[in-house]
Amino acid sequence: MCGIFAYLNHNVPRERRYILEVLFNGLRRLEYRGYDSAGICIDSSDLASVSEDQPRIPSNSPRAIVFRQEGNIEKLVKSVYEDVAATDLNLEELFPVHAAIAHTRWATHGEPAPRNSHPQSSGPGNEFLVVHNGVVTNYEVLKETLVRHGFTFESETDTEVIPKLAKFVFDKANEAGDDQGVTFAEVVIEVMRHLEGAYALIFKSRHYPNELIACKRGSPLILGVKELNEHVNSEPLYDPKFLSNPKTNEPKELFFSSDANAVVEHTKKVLVIEDDEVAHIKDGSVSILKFDHGKDKKSGSHSRPASVERAISVLEMEVEQINKGNYEHYMQKEIHEQPESLTTTMRGRLIRGGSCKAKSVLLGGLKDHLKTIRRSRRIVFIGCGTSYNAALAARPILEELSGMPVTMEVASDLLDRQGPIYREDTTVFVSQSGETADTLQALHYARENGALCVGITNTVSSAIARNTHCGVHINAGCEIGVASTKAYTSQIVVMAMLSLVIGGDTISNQARREAIIDGLFDLPNKVREVLKLDQEMKDLAKLLIAEQSLLMFGRGYNYATALEGALKVKEVALMHSEGILAGEMKHGPLALVDENLPIVVIATNDACFSKQQSVIQQLRARKGRLIVMCSKGEASLVSPGGSSRVIEVPLVEDCLQPVVNIVPLQLLAYHLTVLRGYNVDQPRNLAKSVTTQ
Template identity: 75%
Template sequence: MCGIFAYLNYKVGRERRYILEVLFNGLRRLEYRGYDSSGIAIDSDLDSDPVLVEGGGNGGAQAGRPPYDSAPPLVFRQEGKIESLVGSVYSEADVMDLNLEKPFSVHAGIAHTRWATHGVPSPRNSHPQSSGPWNEFVVVHNGIITNYEVLKETLIRHGFTFESDTDTEVIPKLAKFVFDKARDEGGEQAVTFSQVVTEVMRQLEGAYALIFKSPHYPNELIACKRGSTLILGVKELTDANTGTLFHDVKALTTNGKPKELFFSSDLCAIVEHTKNYLAIEDNEVVHIKDGCVSILKFDYGKEKPASVQRALSVLEMEVEQIKKGNYDHFMQKEIHEQPHSLTTTMRGRLRDNDVVLGGLKVHLKTIRHSRRIIFIGCGTSYNAALAARPFLEELSGIPVAMELASDLLDRQGPIYREDTAVFVSQSGETADTLLALEYALENGALCVGITNTVGSTLARKTHCGVHINAGCEIGVASTKAYTSQIVVMVMVALAIGADKISTQSKRDAIINALHDLPNQVSEVLKLDSEMKDLAESLIETQSLLVFGRGYNYATALEGALKVKEVALMHSEGMLAGEMKHGPLALVDETLPIIVIATRDACFSKQQSVIQQLHARKGRLIVMCSNGDVSSVCPSGSCRVIEVPQVADCLQPVINIVPLQLLAYHLTVLRGYDVDQPRNLAKSVTTQ
């Protein structure tokens, strides 16, 4: 998905080089989200004309003077990695003789990483997109404008020329159209920046997060959103008399003291600057001018937006979480962080043989009387819910249905007022999951959110929920969020089933097992070198099958998904009970097959599967509980992965770790980028 970052310093002297590096570093923090090109916009010098440089995107360079009195914005855009943009910016700065040491007491810069949806990756399709000559309005955009073709046709009829294939380009051109029309009717001061933006919003359909910059409104920024995440960060704003932090945006609306302000599509990009932030709501317009922040609420039914006041939140994240430390890759770091992420997920929630989930407390009675519980998610989040389903059914006695969000929407599957719909998403911004949430809300279901991202759309729009608290996950391939999701859903099952006497002993045993789970995961991580050896033996293979059943059907799906998405190797997770209904035809001595056969209610059935695969000379890799080698591989003809045995419902947390390690080492050995897999992004917020 695209990444947005913006930086405004007010009465805080910063050199142009410093401003550039803040913007570049903001983009680097967003790299993990997936992208194919990037760009920035900064100010030129008022006493010099911008120079058009090939590939730079300063397409506004014209003869004469610009139609405004402030410095023309410089737009730099490049295809490929951020470092390509960095190199081209400094190269173009030399050509333009741009003074990088020039100080600015006030300056507004915007930046963007793009993941192509409309138009191939190229400088002209990168953001910021411009209104045309002299860059009178420049915009960065995350999302998709669904009615852009209609808007484009209208603007072309009014004389606008389009240079890109993007849906985004209509936005700055529409802003210029609105501005020009208002100026023609009422003069130079006829329209404010916020009026221009709200009128643009009135014309747009689709999902978006936008940041506008314009030399008609120098040193100002405006951000707005509908359906895509956008965060405002405020740099350590302190009261001169008390030294205390302001935690109310109302103070920002009238406070013109020195400050630094940031916009970002992700908290990870602002944590190194500040922990004071505001999650912008849908249809809010945030205007930064003269060091003050004003927030307006856009409403289609009203001509003028209403002013609103919001409280700032404090970010519970440390800078170390967004750095690799001593690890080679973020995925490797996050796999090895799982003992810690599981500990933080459970911290404060397991008390005196009981589970306390404050976000669900007042809704537990409603959930217990539900007609059914529906888990809804995509990809890894769906797999985590599938792993937790058997235990929730056992403890609650309530039928539990599974729905892939996109399929639910395609079918318009029935959801009733008596249902509880549980939405699972690491980012809380997954497009299909959010659309399914809107559908469930319209149908009157109680909606529960399980997400790793505080302030996300999912967290705000559900009736209640649980924060996973796994910490920032940078790698595109979810690892620690997956295991923490399972643990959260196990705790949800424990909370829902707390009123049943018949399951009390089972609950007590699981709660005790949860306390020791991080230690057990630490033991599994000792298999790292063994999984690297296994990966080396699989480098040349073209396919991999993973068989699981019961609690570990989800493990088979998730393990295969990890290999598929990062190692770029065909892999399939399969229900072992379906082996005879087709998959058995694929078995020969060359196809590697992983069979998950740890001790649980399905153990004897998995032993039978192993025997059948062995009889057909299958190339077997068996995952079993410690000490069970002779039970699963008596002839010694298969490779064995031994893992600790834990409670059935927690075994998927243990069993997935070796497969995560296998996927990681396969990717590195095959020479692929493990943190930025081909064609994938961290959270898919556009369809």
């Protein structure tokens, strides 16, 4: 997965220095999507001169300057300014119109190196340049074809076939002698016809100066629009006719981005690019074309793409959400934001009731499908990583309140074995980003099999949100740290509310339902209370800093807590950690126990408490080095005589306890990482949402 960004100013004179800083800041906002290499492309001052080898380049076309660097964004910034100083490139030169593209990479094809960084080029002269997020699955076949036609390749990436294919298409079209010449959009659409896989692309070309084209299939992409003559009281921010009736001569700035994070500091007016759409910026206007890729394949003919009208929407986020504020790291900030994110997740959805009304939950995104869900043969949770763990934490309460069988599926495994999904099933797809590739493919698989599809995501207008029949937005707010924290706890809360809604309002479970709703109202306060353990978790991290491995035992509601706590430690602290179902302890894991291996046992007071006490006794009998998490006031029950280190947390309703219990483990993972000297926001080999396979 990668981050792509582009900036075009129209009738707004901007210095080259300003353009560079817009690109660098855009990449900084996207760095959570990849940080092993980066690159940008801007224009030089040199205009093209007609030559025999490139006779079709317009005379007003500047030469493209490409900078690519291995490492994070700051290494790119440093190298760019060093190169600028060495070449005397004028940073104060003004451009009334300028199109620039940028990329930050998470390597999938080829090691992190300048040659494998983006933008990738069509060859000498940089006639076509492309930045890419995704994977082209048929790149090897395309590469073989292009090699036979005389193209040479310099990188190991799948991306390099795209600009070379664009040049091949352009050259062939012009050889045909078309007097009108082929348009930029026609070139890009013909390239798209040959690509398979998931991708978001931005094209820049010397043949089409001051134009940009973006397209996507499966990977996220938005267009941001900032009109410079816009005044607060003169016209509304929401202008549904902007794209269909553009003011081409008005000064404006336009931005393409993988994520709203990189756009919100410039404008809140955005358009989400849909699959198989081509957004073409030319002369200050934006046109949207759409073609039916499936229809083209089926008929064998090339249909003319249709022009579509799209409305601008307004982002509901603030710049403050993407800044670290007074915190040292995004992960630290997001851990401490959980009381607020939980409050936002529940706002307007919990109904306190009154003298004649029972307490209840309202999930507007599901109300039209509740009858279908309740008639389902089973409910299937599908997710990956942290989202899977959140669903696992919620499974027991959904089974209890609905009386329906609930099964769990890791998205990739479901696809690998083509597991049975039926029309009578309700499938629930859980994803923080809403773009997770395996989960999205599992969604398409479930739809093909006729199941009702429900989405639970943190990203409005994401692919999963758009392709499910109904769903719930978790409202956790922007999450930039690669290791998910507040999205995880908000996902559990949303699924607890989902359980309350599906379970109905039968008399037999009314008391249980009301207790859970009361617990939900009080949950943010309980999380604030447990966040006071921050220093205690830092002290514990100091004791574990040199350890090579850590086990976590949980069961019942807190089996998911053991899995998620272990995942956080391995994600960011780069320390082997394993979450284990405590009921399986004697079926193998007990062999690992000795006086040196640290073991966390989650033993808060719920239906499994006595069983966890037994686990603690067995581990202590084998001289296990125990760290026990228990409910406040129960330290003597789990650690008689102070024989173990104890972490005491507030007691809440059992189905909500995983929300409280995970917070100390998040803090432990955070402090372990910082103390070990690793980058907590950019863990090794990982990126935020895995949108490629």
